[in-house]
Amino acid sequence: xxxxxxxxxxxxxxxxxxxxxxxxxxxxxxxxxxxxxxxxxxxxxxxxxxxxxxxxxxxxxxxxxxxxxxxxxxxxxxxxxxxxxxxxxxxxxxxxxxxxxxxxxxxxxxxxxxxxxxxxxxxxxxxxxxxxxxxxxxxxxxxxxxxxxxxxxxxxxxxxxxxxxxxxxxxxxxxxxxxxxxxxxxxxxxxxxxxxxxxxxxxxxxxxxxxxxxxxxxxxxxxxxxxxxxxxxxxxxxxxxxxxxxxxxxxxxxxxxxxxxxxxxxxxxxxx
Amino acid sequence: xxxxxxxxxxxxxxxxxxxxxxxxxxxxxxxxxxxxxxxxxxxxxxxxxxxxxxxxxxxxxxxxxxxxxxxxxxxxxxxxxxxxxxxxxxxxxxxxxxxxxxxxxxxxxxxxxxxxxxxxxxxxxxxxxxxxxxxxxxxxxxxxxxxxxxxxxxxxxxxxxxxxxxxxxxxxxxxxxxxxxxxxxxxxxxxxxxxxxxxxxxxxxxxxxxxxxxxxxxxxxxxxxxxxxxxxxxxxxxxxxxxxxxxxxxxxxxxxxxxxxxxxxxxxxxxxxxxxxxxxxxxxxxx
Numbered sequence: 001x002x003x004x005x006x007x008x009x010x011x012x013x014x015x016x017x018x019x020x021x022x023x024x025x026x027x028x029x030x031x032x033x034x035x036x037x038x039x040x041x042x043x044x045x046x047x048x049x050x051x052x053x054x055x056x057x058x059x060x061x062x063x064x065x066x067x068x069x070x071x072x073x074x075x076x077x078x079x080x081x082x083x084x085x086x087x088x089x090x091x092x093x094x095x096x097x098x099x100x101x102x103x104x105x106x107x108x109x110x111x112x113x114x115x116x117x118x119x120x121x122x123x124x125x126x127x128x129x130x131x132x133x134x135x136x137x138x139x140x141x142x143x144x145x146x147x148x149x150x151x152x153x154x155x156x157x158x159x160x161x162x163x164x165x166x167x168x169x170x171x172x173x174x175x176x177x178x179x180x181x182x183x184x185x186x187x188x189x190x191x192x193x194x195x196x197x198x199x200x201x202x203x204x205x206x207x208x209x210x211x212x213x214x215x216x217x218x219x220x221x222x223x224x225x226x227x228x229x230x231x232x233x234x235x236x237x238x239x240x241x242x243x244x245x246x247x248x249x250x251x252x253x254x255x256x257x258x259x260x261x262x263x264x265x266x267x268x269x270x271x272x
Numbered sequence: 273x274x275x276x277x278x279x280x281x282x283x284x285x286x287x288x289x290x291x292x293x294x295x296x297x298x299x300x301x302x303x304x305x306x307x308x309x310x311x312x313x314x315x316x317x318x319x320x321x322x323x324x325x326x327x328x329x330x331x332x333x334x335x336x337x338x339x340x341x342x343x344x345x346x347x348x349x350x351x352x353x354x355x356x357x358x359x360x361x362x363x364x365x366x367x368x369x370x371x372x373x374x375x376x377x378x379x380x381x382x383x384x385x386x387x388x389x390x391x392x393x394x395x396x397x398x399x400x401x402x403x404x405x406x407x408x409x410x411x412x413x414x415x416x417x418x419x420x421x422x423x424x425x426x427x428x429x430x431x432x433x434x435x436x437x438x439x440x441x442x443x444x445x446x447x448x449x450x451x452x453x454x455x456x457x458x459x460x461x462x463x464x465x466x467x468x469x470x471x472x473x474x475x476x477x478x479x480x481x482x483x484x485x486x487x488x489x490x491x492x493x494x495x496x497x498x499x500x501x502x503x504x505x506x507x508x509x510x511x512x513x514x515x516x517x518x519x520x521x522x523x524x525x526x527x528x529x530x531x532x533x534x535x536x537x538x539x540x541x542x543x544x545x546x547x548x549x550x551x552x553x554x555x556x557x558x559x
Contacts, residue, residue: 028462
């Protein structure tokens, strides 16, 4: 484990050196990333001009909702920085046969394929997320108790673990399909479901969708559980959600590992 | 060789047809990836439908900026149709890449007009996309038929169709011009991303632009919506959808169509100028 951590730090250092070599590009990437986030925040501000709450009686008024958005920003920035750049490269590696070079290395293939690149500019949104969370919490009626401050980082990690598992499953799909240019799109579209409180998925269509995105593909647990814990009183059903998020994170990691191994077993080299 | 073989009846048309067939075959080479990508584009609309349903549930308003709950759902679905015409994934980046890696030089020595080739390729891309997407589109529109107002009159349908064709051309020439900035800048990915941000916000893809009517610009009596009306972006998502929903009618409709057509001509000219000036400053080395 220590060896892998040391190798990961070497990868991260190399990526940081590369980013700092092209500083202007790095700053531009940070700015465009912040631009995208600002645009979404502007949209939410516009929505709150027309309504006091997202969903009647859900408790997602303006400040709690922005705490929700902040939690999403923190989780997504970690995944975007640590795992997505490597996963995006996998598409071409499978198609061109570059994957062969990875498979003969004396290291775990999943580790190498999912963590060899770090995009430091993606952390910019995470820092803004932390600032936004502070802003929202300072304006809310209740202050989170100590137990919440202990649970919140753990649940953030669970959210990251679920999204990482999803990335690995999509990587496995890339290996099986031979090419998956839509990998990034699919990740974006699927995680789109996690961008809003689970309560909005109600009614004859919303209910089954909510169940599907909670128990089958646990995407709704990623942001909802940590955001609910920090932005709303920790009582009753919230404890059940905490256990569900932890269980889903562990199960996702195990299942994605098995699926990835099965996909690698079916890999046929594209090179000569 | 007979005279007929030497000069085919419509040489220009034949070249276009050949380009079209090549691009169709290219698109269908990785069918699994393509079908997956097409089906996924409906996912964001699902969250938007639920979001706005929740917004309307929590407010006492019967409409927001003139849109009822059903109008908003219909609007988002119609922008999907518009975006199917106006979005040009990979076009600007592809042009910039071929300038950077030098592969564009083959078009300079071949008797093929590069912009025409790109246009034929994009038409082929769209044709295959519609062929695949018609199934999920039809299914979603059938399921959501209750959200739509009655089918508009023939004139509105005609204006809607025209606005879609113009949105395709506008989207193509805007992105092609953007890609040709690669002749001047080594790396244009950040510029493309910035363009995508502005486009996403100001095209009406995110929300009906009428909602900006109450957002002030700082100038007396001028809202953000008033400014956006004169920019090209709204014609790539908002405008056709608003036409179908009857939000834009009569003289305003004719004026908007004229502005859209003017933007198509302006961007086509800009694209040609960029190509003409770009190829004059372009230099390629090696094989």
